[in-house]
Amino acid sequence: MAGDEVVRWLRAFSRARDEFLSSSVTRLPPPAGLIRPTVHASWRRSRLQGLDPDEVEPHHLDDVDSDHYLARAVAPVVNRREVALEHGAYALVLTDRDGRLLHRWVKAPRLAEAMDALGVAPGTTMDESVVGTTALVTMLTGSPEMIRGPEHYSDRLRDFTCASAPIVHPINRRLLGSISLVCRLRDTAPVMLPWVTEIVAAVEEGLRLRSARREQQLFDAYTRHNRDARHPVVALDSSTIITNAAAARLLSGVDQSMLWEHARRTLVGPSGPSTLTLPNGHVVSVDCRAVSDDEDDAGAVLLITRRAVPSTVDDTCAITGTERGLPRLTGRSQHWQALCQQVIALRGVRSSVLVTGEPGTGRLSVAQALQGWQDVRVLDAADAASRGRRGWCRALEAELDGVDASLVIRHVDLLDPALAQATLATLRRVPPARLLATADRSIHGTSRPNALLDSFAAVVEVPPLRDRLDDLHDLVAAFTDRAGGRGRVEWTPEAIQTLSRVDWPGNLNSVDALVRRLVADTAGGRRRITVEHLPPEYLARGARRPLATLEQTEATAILNALRAAGGNKNQAALALGIARSTLYRKVRALGLDLTTTVY
Numbered sequence: 001m002a003g004d005e006v007v008r009w010l011r012a013f014s015r016a017r018d019e020f021l022s023s024s025v026t027r028l029p030p031p032a033g034l035i036r037p038t039v040h041a042s043w044r045r046s047r048l049q050g051l052d053p054d055e056v057e058p059h060h061l062d063d064v065d066s067d068h069y070l071a072r073a074v075a076p077v078v079n080r081r082e083v084a085l086e087h088g089a090y091a092l093v094l095t096d097r098d099g100r101l102l103h104r105w106v107k108a109p110r111l112a113e114a115m116d117a118l119g120v121a122p123g124t125t126m127d128e129s130v131v132g133t134t135a136l137v138t139m140l141t142g143s144p145e146m147i148r149g150p151e152h153y154s155d156r157l158r159d160f161t162c163a164s165a166p167i168v169h170p171i172n173r174r175l176l177g178s179i180s181l182v183c184r185l186r187d188t189a190p191v192m193l194p195w196v197t198e199i200v201a202a203v204e205e206g207l208r209l210r211s212a213r214r215e216q217q218l219f220d221a222y223t224r225h226n227r228d229a230r231h232p233v234v235a236l237d238s239s240t241i242i243t244n245a246a247a248a249r250l251l252s253g254v255d256q257s258m259l260w261e262h263a264r265r266t267l268v269g270p271s272g273p274s275t276l277t278l279p280n281g282h283v284v285s286v287d288c289r290a291v292s293d294d295e296d297d298a299g300a301v302l303l304i305t306r307r308a309v310p311s312t313v314d315d316t317c318a319i320t321g322t323e324r325g326l327p328r329l330t331g332r333s334q335h336w337q338a339l340c341q342q343v344i345a346l347r348g349v350r351s352s353v354l355v356t357g358e359p360g361t362g363r364l365s366v367a368q369a370l371q372g373w374q375d376v377r378v379l380d381a382a383d384a385a386s387r388g389r390r391g392w393c394r395a396l397e398a399e400l401d402g403v404d405a406s407l408v409i410r411h412v413d414l415l416d417p418a419l420a421q422a423t424l425a426t427l428r429r430v431p432p433a434r435l436l437a438t439a440d441r442s443i444h445g446t447s448r449p450n451a452l453l454d455s456f457a458a459v460v461e462v463p464p465l466r467d468r469l470d471d472l473h474d475l476v477a478a479f480t481d482r483a484g485g486r487g488r489v490e491w492t493p494e495a496i497q498t499l500s501r502v503d504w505p506g507n508l509n510s511v512d513a514l515v516r517r518l519v520a521d522t523a524g525g526r527r528r529i530t531v532e533h534l535p536p537e538y539l540a541r542g543a544r545r546p547l548a549t550l551e552q553t554e555a556t557a558i559l560n561a562l563r564a565a566g567g568n569k570n571q572a573a574l575a576l577g578i579a580r581s582t583l584y585r586k587v588r589a590l591g592l593d594l595t596t597t598v599y
């Protein structure tokens with residue numbers, strides 16, 4: 001447009017914009033005239049969200065990883081075009097799929113200053129639900145978009161033009177983020193849109209080549225290990241899986257993401273084969289080998305050996321009752337087996353043992369199993385405060401007097417130093433057959449002197465459930481039996497798989513509580529517990545934290561809307577009256593896993 005035309009357009013557009021913004025939210029004018037439909041739709045969403053154009057501005061969220069894989073993929077493409085950036089008043093901006101700015105390339109000092117003043121810098125979110133309409137609408141429309149000056153919803157962005165294109169993974173077609181070309185309104189040029197589209201095409205081509213290279217590496221590693229077709233071999237990463245026939249037979253019905261999750265955990269854990277209980281009931285030993293390329297993990301090769309004993313509720317007892325396990329306690333994982341060995345070695349001696357770990361990990365149970373569950377008295381130090389010093393010491397003596405039994409002092413770390421000293425004196429006067437105690441694992445780092453804690457001859461640490469998630473299937477089965485669901489309540493592999501993605505801060509106590517709740521819901525009937533029966537907070541993946549009540553309500557509303565829309569996120573967002581980008585942001589913040597079969 002020529003100079004005069006631009007001025008006329010700006011005037012007319014500003015009038016149309018003022019009219020739109022001054023209308024009541026319930027009576028917004030329909031798209032017409034100068035306001036393009038995409039802009040109108042985005043303004044509408046922004047208004048319905050209650051955003052104030054005078055107030056909204058880019059919002060700094062957090063620091064971003066300067067080594068983000070997307071920034072690494074884009075950098076070489078941008079660097080090849082550096083000269084163009086040097087000679088023009090343009091900046092390039094990379095965001096992730098949530099609109100979070102990952103990196104910006106800007107050479108023109110004035111433009112850099114202006115962007116700084118607006119806070120358009122790495123870590124800032126440009127999501128529509130925060131800043132209103134920007135060219136990131138491209139991630140909703142799926143096509144390149146240019147937003148000029150007053151088409152931005154925020155008043156503070158009126159002096160800028162931005163042309164953006166979405167980056168889509170060339171193999172799995174997932175939206176990864178966006179690239180935008182930014183300039184002052186007066187420098188707007190029609191060539192901006194083709195230029196940014198061409199940059200994105202080059203980035204996607206780089207990603208395709210990289211994927212092909214990773215796949216090739218995976219395939220090479222698979223071929224190297226697949227020497228004997230009788231042994232199950234799997235090569236996989238998050239998006240590709242290659243198996244031989246033996247593995248395909250063994251793994252029928254097993255989800256790739258479960259195997260990948262197991263591989264990833266094993267690769268960062270202690271070396272050596274790990275045990276995995278497959279949702280189809282088979283117990284396998286997995287030797288996991290990393291397949292790496294120069295920059296990143298390219299995946300893993302799993303050499304699988306089938307264990308003789310299938311995993312069923314009944315044989316759980318058989319396995320745990322052997323000398324490799326602890327009586328009445330369930331577990332087969334590597335961490336659990338290491339613990340069992342330590343406990344079994346301590347059985348034959350009479351020295352005092354302190355069992356530490358996070359709350360709910362099974363510390364008391366391990367202490368009792370260490371004594372073979374026989375003649376073990378239990379006293380809880382959590383009651384000491386209410387009993388008072390004399391009451392506590394009297395209770396202690398009463399437990400010990402004239403009885404040849406072992407004593408477990410539960411939560412011994414809760415005794416204050418004076419009470420701990422008095423307890424020690426009592427124990428010396430009336431010694432138990434053997435003294436055991438449980439305590440929080442943080443006592444390792446405590447600087448508070450405590451003679452009682454220091455007096456233990458051995459310490460055993462019970463691993464948190466998140467480190468032995470391979471045991472989850474067996475534990476759920478054992479708790480189901482205990483809750484009265486034996487023979488009538490069963491769990492689908494998908495439900496267990498979903499639960500295995502939770503971090504379980506409350507450890508076994510939380511699993512027990514969940515199982516009881518769901519078994520009670522069956523009201524004595526038969527039920528196959530599926531993902532749909534799980535409370536929304538357990539659909540959380542990666543969030544690794546319990547949801548607060550308000551978040552649970554929000555999660556329930558989102559999942560219900562998604563279910564009603566048959567998984568269609570656009571429709572669900574519409575029904576909830578929020579932008580699709582907001583839906584994504586909330587899903588991410590709540591840690592909801594939409595990849596499982598919820599709908």
Ligand SMILES: Nc1ncnc2c1ncn2[C@@H]1O[C@H](COP(=O)(O)OP(=O)(O)OP(=O)(O)O)[C@@H](O)[C@H]1O
Pocket residue numbers: 328329330331357358359360361362363364365366410438475478508509512
């Ligand atoms: N290996 C196991 N197999 C089956 N059930 C277990 C196992 N370990 C613990 N449990 C059960 O898990 C629950 C928690 O165990 P326990 O009370 O021993 O843990 P804790 O760490 O002492 O807990 P708290 O933090 O309440 O003191 C109990 O219901 C217990 O029966």
